[in-house]
Amino acid sequence: MSEKKVYQCEDSLEGILTAVYDAWSSRNGHGNNEIRILSGDYQGNMELFTEYIIVKNSEEKISKVIKAVYEKISSEAYELICSAACSCEQSRGDDIYRFLIVGFSVGREIVDQLHNKYVMRIFELTRNVSNEAHHLKGFLRFQEIEEGILVAKIAPKNDVIRILAPHFSDRLCQENFIIYDENRNTAIVHGESKAWFYTDSSMLDVDRIKNISEREESIDIMWKAFFQTISIKERENKNLQRNNLPIRFRSNMTEFE
Amino acid sequence: MVIQENMTVQKKLEILSDAAKYDVACTSSGVDRKGSGSGIGNSVACGICHTFSADGRCISLLKILLTNECIFDCKYCMNRASNDVLRATFSPEEICNLTIEFYRRNYIEGLFLSAGVLKSPDYTMEQMLKTLRMLREEYHFNGYIHCKAVPGADPVIVEMTGWYADRMSVNLELPTADSLKMLAPNKTRKNILKPMKQIQIGRLENKGMPVFNRIPFSEEDGYDTGRYLTTAAKAQTTSDIVLPDISDIVTADPSGSSFGLIKPPSVNRGFVPAGQSTQMIIGATPESDYQIISVAEALYQKFDLKRVFYSAYISINDDSNLPALTQGPPLLREHRLYQADWLLRFYGFQASELLSENRPNFNTLMDPKCNWALGHLEQFPVEVNKADYYTLLRIPGVGVKSAQRIVRARKSANLTFEDLKKIGVVLKRALYFITCNGRMMYPVKIEENYITSMLLQVKEKLPLGIEAASAYKQLSLFDNADFTSANADFRSLSQDNFLSGLGG
Ligand code: SF4
Numbered sequence: 219m220s221e222k223k224v225y226q227c228e229d230s231l232e233g234i235l236t237a238v239y240d241a242w243s244s245r246n247g248h249g250n251n252e253i254r255i256l257s258g259d260y261q262g263n264m265e266l267f268t269e270y271i272i273v274k275n276s277e278e279k280i281s282k283v284i285k286a287v288y289e290k291i292s293s294e295a296y297e298l299i300c301s302a303a304c305s306c307e308q309s310r311g312d313d314i315y316r317f318l319i320v321g322f323s324v325g326r327e328i329v330d331q332l333h334n335k336y337v338m339r340i341f342e343l344t345r346n347v348s349n350e351a352h353h354l355k356g357f358l359r360f361q362e363i364e365e366g367i368l369v370a371k372i373a374p375k376n377d378v379i380r381i382l383a384p385h386f387s388d389r390l391c392q393e394n395f396i397i398y399d400e401n402r403n404t405a406i407v408h409g410e411s412k413a414w415f416y417t418d419s420s421m422l423d424v425d426r427i428k429n430i431s432e433r434e435e436s437i438d439i440m441w442k443a444f445f446q447t448i449s450i451k452e453r454e455n456k457n458l459q460r461n462n463l464p465i466r467f468r469s470n471m472t473e474f475e
Numbered sequence: 476m477v478i479q480e481n482m483t484v485q486k487k488l489e490i491l492s493d494a495a496k497y498d499v500a501c502t503s504s505g506v507d508r509k510g511s512g513s514g515i516g517n518s519v520a521c522g523i524c525h526t527f528s529a530d531g532r533c534i535s536l537l538k539i540l541l542t543n544e545c546i547f548d549c550k551y552c553m554n555r556a557s558n559d560v561l562r563a564t565f566s567p568e569e570i571c572n573l574t575i576e577f578y579r580r581n582y583i584e585g586l587f588l589s590a591g592v593l594k595s596p597d598y599t600m601e602q603m604l605k606t607l608r609m610l611r612e613e614y615h616f617n618g619y620i621h622c623k624a625v626p627g628a629d630p631v632i633v634e635m636t637g638w639y640a641d642r643m644s645v646n647l648e649l650p651t652a653d654s655l656k657m658l659a660p661n662k663t664r665k666n667i668l669k670p671m672k673q674i675q676i677g678r679l680e681n682k683g684m685p686v687f688n689r690i691p692f693s694e695e696d697g698y699d700t701g702r703y704l705t706t707a708a709k710a711q712t713t714s715d716i717v718l719p720d721i722s723d724i725v726t727a728d729p730s731g732s733s734f735g736l737i738k739p740p741s742v743n744r745g746f747v748p749a750g751q752s753t754q755m756i757i758g759a760t761p762e763s764d765y766q767i768i769s770v771a772e773a774l775y776q777k778f779d780l781k782r783v784f785y786s787a788y789i790s791i792n793d794d795s796n797l798p799a800l801t802q803g804p805p806l807l808r809e810h811r812l813y814q815a816d817w818l819l820r821f822y823g824f825q826a827s828e829l830l831s832e833n834r835p836n837f838n839t840l841m842d843p844k845c846n847w848a849l850g851h852l853e854q855f856p857v858e859v860n861k862a863d864y865y866t867l868l869r870i871p872g873v874g875v876k877s878a879q880r881i882v883r884a885r886k887s888a889n890l891t892f893e894d895l896k897k898i899g900v901v902l903k904r905a906l907y908f909i910t911c912n913g914r915m916m917y918p919v920k921i922e923e924n925y926i927t928s929m930l931l932q933v934k935e936k937l938p939l940g941i942e943a944a945s946a947y948k949q950l951s952l953f954d955n956a957d958f959t960s961a962n963a964d965f966r967s968l969s970q971d972n973f974l975s976g977l978g979g
Contacts, residue, residue: 324887332884333894356525356535360580368579386581388510389517389618393579437576440485447493448538449528452789452804458531462524472580473526 222250222265227273227311229257231303232280234311238318239279240271248319253311287318292326298340305343306375313339350374351381357467358382360395361438362431368395369427371470379406383414398422438472445473482563488573490563494543494554495589498646498754499784503535503584503619505749506641514615516578516585518641518749523584536587536621537577541565541602545591547661549648550794551759554591558792564593567606571614578618585619585641586610592625592661600628600636607639611742619749624674626666631736633670637677638739642749642781645671650770651720654760657796664723668778672732674751675778680734681746718766724773750781757812758788758805759797763835765826768815772826775819785812810937811837818843821875822868845871845930848908852921855908859895860885871930872904892916903933 225241227233234253241251256272264270287296299314307313316336321328331337351374360368368390372379379399383406386395390408397406398419405422408414468474504522524533542564543554553560574586588606593599603622610616622640624633637643645667649655652664739746753774757767771783787804790797815837818824822844829843830836838846848855848871857870859881867878877899884890884898892911896902906916907926919926 327887330883330887332880332898333888333890335897338897352523355519356523356581356584358581362580370581385519390515390579391510391512392515436485437580440488440573441577441580441582443485443489444492444537445526445528445534447489448496448534449530449532450496450789451530453530453532453787453806455531456529459527459529462531462533463527471526472582 221246222252222268224268224270225251225253225273226256226270227253228275229255230275231300232275233273234299234303234314235280235283236275237273237311238315239276239283240273241315248315251315253315255308255311283318286322290325291318291321291328294329295321295326298329298344301347301381302340302343304347304377304381306377307343307346310343313343347376347378347381350376351378353467354378354382355385357463357471358386358397359470359472361472362434363427364429364431366394366431368393370395370397371400371427372397373401373466373470374399375466377402377404379404380416382406383408383416387414396422396427398424398427438475442473442475484569484573487563487565487569488539490561491540491543491565492538494591495538495540495587497553497786497789498538498587498589499786500621500642500644500752500754500782501533501535501538501587502782503621505781506619508617508744508748511615511617514617515575516616516618518584518617518619525581525583535584536619537574537583537585538587539565539570539573539589541570541588541590541599541606542593543591544593546594547592547659549659549662550792550796551658551756551788553791555792565606567602567609570606571610571616574610574618575614575616578616583618585616585621587621589623590625596625596627597629597632600625600632604632604636604639607636608740611639611744612740621749624670626662626670628670630670630673630733633673634677634734634736637674637747638743640747641744642751643674643747644752644754645674647753647755647770647774649760650755650762650767651760652723653720654762658759668723668727669732671751671753671778671780672727672729673734674747676729676732677734677746678750678779718769721766721770721773724770724777727777750779752780752782752784754784754786756788757785757809758800763830764808764812764815764837765830765832765835767812768819768826768829771816772819783816785809785816807839807937808837811839811843815843818847823865824869840931841927842871842935844869845904849923849927849930852923852926855921856910856915857908858910858913860889860912870905870908872901872906872908874899901933904930 223241223244223246225237227237233255237253241248241253244251284296287299295317299317302310302314302317313336317328317340320331320334320336324331328337332341354372354374358370358372360370363369377399379397382397386397386406387408392410393408394410395408399405403419405417405419406414407417407421502522503518504520506518507520508518510517522535524535526534528534540554542562543560544562544564545552545554545556548555548557570586570588574583577583578585588603590599590603593602603625607620607622610620619642620640621642621644622636624636624643624645626645647667648659648662655662655664655667755767755770767785774780774783787806787809788798788800789804790800815826815829818829819826824847829847837843841849848869854869857866859867859870864878864882867873867881868875873881877895880898881890881895881900884894888894889912890898892902895905895911902916907919907921907929909915
């Protein structure tokens with residue numbers, strides 16, 4: 219009887235793909251395998267009669283899996299798993315694994331199999347990620363600090379800053395800006411007319427971010443004034459507002475300070 | 476008139492956003508444009524909401540008036556000449572600065588610029604043009620701009636503005652010419668429809684499609700006129716025949732409107748690339764829902780409008796020609812009209828299928844599609860594994876997304892009820908109208924009264940705040956009533972009860 223194996227991997231697309239490779243080549247039977255992401259203090263439940271395997275990232279395994287996804291499934295499937303890997307769902311590693319099992323058996327048709335629960339699950343994750351990214355394209359707020367640098371602080375559930383980076387780099391190409399994910403301590407840094415890069419915030423002086431420029435305050439005040447007057451009293455509807463703009467976004471939004 | 480000297484920009488902003496808030500359109504959708512690599516801004520076709528105000532509406536644009544001074548006297552409007560309100564006017568520079576500073580902070584997608592009529596339509600339009608041109612050419616702003624066209628303004632200025640704006644709109648204000656005459660005496664339907672036609676023609680010609688019946692704008696182009704039929708020349712629809720009071724929209728003739736009067740600016744973003752929209756006030760005048768959606772249909776077909784917006788009448792001024800609203804704005808009615816509008820634009824419905832002269836108003840208790848389905852039970856049940864896309868769209872409980880998913884998913888498998896549920900079909904509604912592989916989900920009788928009462932028990936997802944909580948309580952009183960034949964009466968009977976639960 220084969221025993222249950224849990225592949226514990228790093229919290230990244232690379233980690234997940236390496237774990238997929240290891241699980242796949244274990245010949246243990248997919249039903250006995252599980253991929254778990256190691257993140258923070260979450261360990262999941264430790265079970266008896268289960269082997270726990272720590273997965274070590276391997277460039278070679280990663281590129282083999284990516285190649286197989288491209289060749290045996292499709293580039294669309296690859297994009298789906300990249301996006302699903304940004305999800306905040308604990309199960310995302312295993313979800314990607316299950317999706318790929320189906321994908322390697324049915325090929326490019328997989329994206330049409332919306333009645334398959336593993337396929338649906340991936341769509342659910344990616345939808346969630348892209349919805350949050352889309353929300354933040356609107357809800358994110360920059361503040362100008364000294365020297366005209368724009369700084370935005372966000373606290374997304376999913377790991378979306380790299381999805382936001384191209385959007386804001388195109389839009390604000392002449393600006394120096396930083397988008398800081400306060401949950402993950404990661405940041406996007408964009409220099410005027412340069413390409414953006416992704417970094418952890420050890421490079422950032424978080425205190426300096428608080429030195430907002432003088433002009434900033436007067437603009438903030440005007441925005442708040444606009445926000446107040448534009449609402450129609452006779453139609454006031456805080457429930458609808460809350461539904462459209464969940465409270466969790468508001469802590470970083472100027473108009474809700 | 477009250478004018479304050481040396482008003483701060485902030486004060487102006489308060490006055491001129493307050494005065495602009497009744498304009499419904501705040502969408503930034505319709506055009507995808509990458510950043511220019513210099514300057515600031517881009518545009519995303521699906522639109523982006525930046526925040527939501529306390530009334531729950533999306534804010535995506537800096538929505539302001541250039542001025543709230545106005546020589547016109549529209550009865551329903553806060554800024555009308557006869558009102559004693561504080562007046563302010565922005566300079567073009569002030570608007571440009573605000574737009575750029577708000578945009579940099581990601582407060583907004585761009586600018587929505589409207590205006591009262593200051594001095595004359597021409598003068599006002601000129602100021603708007605000046606602002607847009609400055610924003611594009613001096614501030615190198617490449618984000619979204621929605622600009623109003625002032626009825627009666629010189630077509631040359633309107634056309635020039637169209638080269639700088641992404642979307643333009645001329646408000647129809649009221650559904651029929653008679654209502655307009657009564658409530659907006661300085662405006663005429665002709666003055667409103669003329670720039671609308673001009674913008675439509677400009678958009679088509681900008682895309683290389685000279686408009687039917689019009690001489691090409693320059694000799695070199697030498698297009699074969701009439702070779703391209705536009706929607707303006709499409710087959711007659713129901714609204715052509717049925718409703719004489721909107722015949723001006725239906726028969727709008729391009730020959731009275733001009734385009735090609737001037738050269739486009741050097742940075743050519745296209746002429747009104749995000750299309751045009753309009754809005755009508757609902758509930759200030761006696762038009763029926765049938766008239767209103769027929770107007771909308773005609774506007775979509777004859778003017779290529781991207782959107783028609785409906786604005787529940789809000790009582791601002793006292794006037795003998797205006798209804799006294801004691802119940803707050805008719806939000807549920809507005810909601811039903813938006814639902815119907817959606818059916819016209821994305822579901823392939825015609826206005827005359829949804830309502831008729833005998834049944835001129837929507838059922839407040841039920842969404843227009845359910846209402847339609849109940850009146851057309853002979854077309855059901857539909858076999859989901861076979862029916863074409865547009866037939867699927869007509870099933871209550873199936874939306875655009877689920878219909879698309881059904882079409883995709885059934886390529887690889889015969890769908891079951893369980894699959895439909897996963898796909899997102901609302902089975903509680905759909906089950907009366909579909910079969911899966913030849914079988915219904917439960918043995919139900921396809922009978923109007925029965926299905927109506929079953930559907931009314933499935934709580935409709937209304938926008939929050941329009942929860943007609945009282946409506947559902949009311950229902951128990953009517954448990955055994957014949958809802959369908961009572962539609963018309965039921966509406967008038969219960970509307971007051973419903974509306975009291977709405978805003979106000
Ligand atoms: S033209 Fe009419 S609707 Fe427009 S601002 Fe003047 S009074 Fe108001």
